[in-house]
Amino acid sequence: MTRIFLVIILLFLSGLNRTIVNVNPKDSAADRCVCGPQLTYVILVEFADNPRTSSLDSLQAKFRDINASFFRQSYGKMWLTGAVKGWFHSDKRLSSFGRYVTKWEVTTDSALNLLGAAESASGLEQDSPGKKIFVVTGEAWGFAFENRGEAVVNEKHSIGVWIHEFGHLLGLPDLYLYAGEHGDPTGWSDVMGDTNAVTFSGFSRIKLGWIAQESIITVDAKSLPTQVLSIASLDEEQPKSRPSKIVTGPQYFLVERRSYFLSGLRTFVFYVNEMKGSGGGILTLTGTLDWDNYEVFGSNYMSLNYVFLEQIYKFSVILLGQEELMVGTVVSGETAKLAVESLQRAAISIISASFSNRVQDLDKANASLWWAWQAYEGLNFEDANNLANEAYALAGKAVVPDSYQTSKDLIVSVGKQLWNNSFTTPEAQKLQQQVLAALQNATLAFSAKRFDEAKIHAQRASELLEVARRTEASVIGEGLESKPSG
Numbered sequence: 209m210t211r212i213f214l215v216i217i218l219l220f221l222s223g224l225n226r227t228i229v230n231v232n233p234k235d236s237a238a239d240r241c242v243c244g245p246q247l248t249y250v251i252l253v254e255f256a257d258n259p260r261t262s263s264l265d266s267l268q269a270k271f272r273d274i275n276a277s278f279f280r281q282s283y284g285k286m287w288l289t290g291a292v293k294g295w296f297h298s299d300k301r302l303s304s305f306g307r308y309v310t311k312w313e314v315t316t317d318s319a320l321n322l323l324g325a326a327e328s329a330s331g332l333e334q335d336s337p338g339k340k341i342f343v344v345t346g347e348a349w350g351f352a353f354e355n356r357g358e359a360v361v362n363e364k365h366s367i368g369v370w371i372h373e374f375g376h377l378l379g380l381p382d383l384y385l386y387a388g389e390h391g392d393p394t395g396w397s398d399v400m401g402d403t404n405a406v407t408f409s410g411f412s413r414i415k416l417g418w419i420a421q422e423s424i425i426t427v428d429a430k431s432l433p434t435q436v437l438s439i440a441s442l443d444e445e446q447p448k449s450r451p452s453k454i455v456t457g458p459q460y461f462l463v464e465r466r467s468y469f470l471s472g473l474r475t476f477v478f479y480v481n482e483m484k485g486s487g488g489g490i491l492t493l494t495g496t497l498d499w500d501n502y503e504v505f506g507s508n509y510m511s512l513n514y515v516f517l518e519q520i521y522k523f524s525v526i527l528l529g530q531e532e533l534m535v536g537t538v539v540s541g542e543t544a545k546l547a548v549e550s551l552q553r554a555a556i557s558i559i560s561a562s563f564s565n566r567v568q569d570l571d572k573a574n575a576s577l578w579w580a581w582q583a584y585e586g587l588n589f590e591d592a593n594n595l596a597n598e599a600y601a602l603a604g605k606a607v608v609p610d611s612y613q614t615s616k617d618l619i620v621s622v623g624k625q626l627w628n629n630s631f632t633t634p635e636a637q638k639l640q641q642q643v644l645a646a647l648q649n650a651t652l653a654f655s656a657k658r659f660d661e662a663k664i665h666a667q668r669a670s671e672l673l674e675v676a677r678r679t680e681a682s683v684i685g686e687g688l689e690s691k692p693s694g
């Protein structure tokens with residue numbers, strides 16, 4: 209069983225007479241997989257001017273957490289072996305490596321000097337086997353030399369920084385921008401773009417060979433619309449399978465789904481330009497979509513963010529359900545967007561009517577809305593739009609039913625009378641229990657805004673109360689009559 213994780217949308221640029229995405233299985237890069245055990249040493253080095261503040265135990269725990277994260281994100285394909293070693297003491301001072309060693313602008317020279325000091329403190333040869341992550345004291349900036357298989361982080365760095373630098377050792381590029389303010393065009397979607405994120409996007413997972421070619425649907429932007437596609441979340445487990453090809457073309461769109469906070473799934477649409485290179489903006493988040501069916505009662509805010517429209521390359525991504533989407537033309541996207549707007553408007557209108565007790569004939573509006581959703585999920589966006597507009601109109605016409613006031617008055621009145629009457633005879637007390645039960649049913653129906661039903665229960669409660677009162681009176685009367693006189 210192969211689950212589909214990603215959709216790649218192929219682009220054909222005018223003036224370029226070839227497909228932009230190269231999925232040639234003979235491409236040497238295509239068979240690359242960073243899989244299996246990765247021998248890794250984490251080496252703890254304390255500089256003379258910065259006493260350590262972390263214990264070996266706590267850094268070992270961090271190493272285990274990172275290993276677990278790699279194992280999960282690679283779908284069980286990659287894990288770390290090796291050990292955490294240290295602390296080692298260096299006679300060098302961190303400040304001796306220059307003022308930029310604690311800044312993003314860290315120079316190659318100062319980085320190599322720091323690395324050299326860390327190596328000699330630990331007694332480790334640079335060409336000894338395994339990848340090495342030096343964890344140093346002080347505010348040293350994190351960096352990595354992929355060709356040497358060595359990275360540096362400081363002991364206070366978050367797991368995100370460790371995973372980011374390790375990502376470089378695995379061959380991943382920076383996805384944040386070197387220019388300007390070093391912004392993250394991935395919108396926190398990839399730890400290579402922002403270390404506040406701790407996971408890799410589909411793009412990086414493809415690069416590492418963790419997502420197999422057969423788990424990717426490739427859609428040709430020239431042959432739209434595409435039939436309904438079902439894609440799984442990136443967070444789901446994938447059965448171990450041999451990864452094969454990766455997409456190596458320079459420009460394409462990538463669609464992926466993953467869990468978002470605790471609530472559900474979010475669909476991400478990325479533009480990928482591999483001509484850009486590390487730090488040049490390879491991966492750009494161009495849109496997100498959410499399929500949320502959360503409770504909206506009590507709030508008139510509702511956001512149905514189901515349609516992504518790409519105006520330059522002329523295609524749309526339309527969400528149809530938790531797992532389903534369609535890659536369509538701009539025209540189908542615009543029709544779908546219109547339908548979604550109408551659906552949202554109708555839903556808000558129905559909620560608002562219900563909120564203000566205008567429930568008479570509101571079931572007709574609800575039925576129209578239901579049919580509108582059926583049409584939407586069946587890709588009949590025009591029908592969905594029409595039905596949603598009908599639902600909106602019906603909700604606008606809904607009025608407060610007479611039974612609202614009647615049932616409310618009856619519930620209040622029966623409640624008061626029950627409070628003021630005390631029944632002493634067993635017959636009347638039994639009836640009183642029935643009054644209470646009917647009143648409870650009336651209250652429940654009322655709070656659920658089923659006012660007609662509430663009225664029936666309240667009337668029943670009122671009638672029973674009358675019977676109880678008469679029963680009480682007659683039993684007491686009989687008792688008086690049979691009382692012996694004298």
Ligand SMILES: [Zn+2]
Nearest residue numbers: 372376381382
């Ligand atoms: Zn980096």
